[in-house]
Amino acid sequence: MITDVSQLRVEARALVSFGVERYEDAVVYAALRRYLLDVGGVPSAAWGTLPDVSGDLRKGWATALGARVDEAGAARDGLEQMADKILQAATDYVGADLELAVEFDLVNRDVTGYLPISEGYARAVHIRQGGDGVLPQPTYRRLPDDRPAPVFPPNNDRLNGIRHEELPTTRVVEAPIVISSDGDRLGISGGSTTIYENGEGDWLDQFVQEHRSTLLQLEALITQLSTDHRLPLNDLIVHAWRTAPKIIHNRADLMHSVANTYRELRTEMNQEVEQLQLHWEGTGVLAFRQYANAVGNYLAELEKQAQWLAEEGKKAADQLEGLRNAYAETGYERIGQLVQAVEEYWASVANRFSACANPEQALIQAIGAFVGALLKSEAHYVSALAELVRIDEQERAERPDLGSRAHDPIPFPRIEVDADAWSRWSHEYWRPSS
Numbered sequence: 001m002i003t004d005v006s007q008l009r010v011e012a013r014a015l016v017s018f019g020v021e022r023y024e025d026a027v028v029y030a031a032l033r034r035y036l037l038d039v040g041g042v043p044s045a046a047w048g049t050l051p052d053v054s055g056d057l058r059k060g061w062a063t064a065l066g067a068r069v070d071e072a073g074a075a076r077d078g079l080e081q082m083a084d085k086i087l088q089a090a091t092d093y094v095g096a097d098l099e100l101a102v103e104f105d106l107v108n109r110d111v112t113g114y115l116p117i118s119e120g121y122a123r124a125v126h127i128r129q130g131g132d133g134v135l136p137q138p139t140y141r142r143l144p145d146d147r148p149a150p151v152f153p154p155n156n157d158r159l160n161g162i163r164h165e166e167l168p169t170t171r172v173v174e175a176p177i178v179i180s181s182d183g184d185r186l187g188i189s190g191g192s193t194t195i196y197e198n199g200e201g202d203w204l205d206q207f208v209q210e211h212r213s214t215l216l217q218l219e220a221l222i223t224q225l226s227t228d229h230r231l232p233l234n235d236l237i238v239h240a241w242r243t244a245p246k247i248i249h250n251r252a253d254l255m256h257s258v259a260n261t262y263r264e265l266r267t268e269m270n271q272e273v274e275q276l277q278l279h280w281e282g283t284g285v286l287a288f289r290q291y292a293n294a295v296g297n298y299l300a301e302l303e304k305q306a307q308w309l310a311e312e313g314k315k316a317a318d319q320l321e322g323l324r325n326a327y328a329e330t331g332y333e334r335i336g337q338l339v340q341a342v343e344e345y346w347a348s349v350a351n352r353f354s355a356c357a358n359p360e361q362a363l364i365q366a367i368g369a370f371v372g373a374l375l376k377s378e379a380h381y382v383s384a385l386a387e388l389v390r391i392d393e394q395e396r397a398e399r400p401d402l403g404s405r406a407h408d409p410i411p412f413p414r415i416e417v418d419a420d421a422w423s424r425w426s427h428e429y430w431r432p433s434s
């Protein structure tokens with residue numbers, strides 16, 4: 001049966017209230033840990049395949065996120081221990097077992113949905129007089145497919161969005177080859193082609209969709225001619241096209257909710273420590289306040305860590321978006337030359353086939369003619385290096401610092417008194433203020 005706390009003495013109510021609030025905090029930190037694992041789990045493919053960029057960003061984010069997950073677990077364990085000792089002290093002071101109702105009044109609407117799936121979640125907590133605490137140590141599952149299933153409110157578009165993400169993908173379509181001629185021009189259609197789906201809808205995606213056929217056609221010719229010329233689509237553009245900065249930006253921005261939750265609970269705890277001291281005095285209370293202040297400072301640091309993770313993640317998304325824009329700009333500047341090269345080649349092939357009776361020889365001559373076009377294209381490629389240098393410079397200038405050792409996990413403050421001291425305070429040190 002739930003204890004009627006209103007019938008307890010005022011100093012007992014203060015202890016009970018503080019202990020229950022810290023129990024609720026511990027569960028919220030367990031929810032934060034789940035939130036970080038779920039919302040912070042940026043799909044690996046979203047980082048794209050940009051050489052020396054995507055891999056570093058992917059690894060840096062995973063490392064920084066893992067540190068924040070460890071911190072949330074440490075906060076959960078530390079606040080659980082505090083709740084254990086304070087509630088045990090309250091029960092021993094009252095001299096009776098307590099059954100206390102628990103109400104989670106968390107303001108942050110993003111994290112709230114993760115509470116029911118958190119370790120230690122309950123609507124009531126039982127404390128036995130003379131016991132050794134009320135909360136079991138949590139066991140964290142760390143399986144790769146360990147994903148919580150919180151229920152998001154329908155109006156929370158940001159969180160619901162992570163359940164409906166579409167990553168850029170490519171698929172190859174095979175169609176019969178058709179050769180046709182209008183008398184002056186030879187045309188070939190069909191065969192194997194690549195379809196680019198679920199793009200970002202930005203300038204780079206529009207460029208790829210608009211000029212995909214021309215680029216693939218040119219690359220097929222380059223490959224057929226056995227040259228070492230870089231393929232503009234598959235060697236350069238596609239690596240940036242595979243990135244999904246919108247997905248990264250949304251998930252990184254949602255990390256602000258972790259920082260906001262740390263701030264919310266820290267502010268409440270600091271106020272409640274002051275209120276608790278109004279009803280109790282003695283060396284035990286002073287020692288406890290010192291420790292509670294250390295915990296408050298610790299939570300302030302975790303807030304900064306979560307804030308840093310959010311900002312660096314958004315910076316990474318902005319960097320990838322900038323690279324996409326740079327590739328799109330370069331592509332639009334150069335596509336006219338590529339289109340002209342393809343048209344000249346097909347015109348050359350058509351003219352040679354119509355002028356002689358030996359198509360194989362004519363094709364060889366056409367390939368020879370195209371070699372000259374390739375040399376001209378190589379000159380275009382050299383001039384394009386200026387744009388690529390600008391892209392490299394942008395990557396350098398905007399690179400986030402996700403792998404920094406300055407943001408390794410912060411350990412929870414150590415208790416400077418022995419483990420049974422808080423329980424003894426109910427008999428030796430917890431004296432009601434007069």
